Amino acid sequence: MAVPGLETILDGLSTAPPEYAAIVALETVASIAILAVSLALFARRRQTSYLFVTAAFSTLVIRSALGLLTVFGLLAIDSHHVLEHGLDVLLIGLLFLAVIVAQRSEYANPRSNS
Template sequence: MVLSVASTPLHAVPASGPTLSALLALAALGSVLVLALALAALRRRRSLPYALVAMAFAALSARALVGALTMTGHLGPSTHHLAEHGLDVAVVGLLVGAVYYARTVEREL
């Protein structure tokens, strides 16, 4: 049996329902809580690595927003897919930048 790449979905399309809504709400609540903690740490430390980590958590929180907008029909599947993977790249880039900067400054001291 030959499977055509064009007919194979690249991303699972979950059905909307109470379970998905509850999971999305829990993810949003958790990510906003962690973002608030990161912002509190940034306020105390006022350094670039803390700012980069806080921005990474903001991007993580934005993923929950993208999910909610998709569930309510405000974003299409392709926009949802692009936004989620773009935010994934942003999270990784910001965290790598924070670690790199922290290590570079630590060596200079």
């Protein structure tokens, strides 16, 4: 008995060039590694700006997942592009928030120069 959806995955793989799957797999591994480092830094610092940066890096992992779904034929290319551009906007917004929060924190608690 076949696993439901397995035919769809195999059909998607047969139409996508093998390089696409390799590139998206590499992107996924790199995105997860970046997110892991970001999570470790946030756990150590416990600052809101680090939380926003970690959330921004999590969008990279979501983008990778969308890429995998597209390569496997489970997500239409049009949907992939719309969702990916939405994640780009979210990533930029989260990074802007991180900078704003970090600046406000620095102004509220200036460090001495000595």
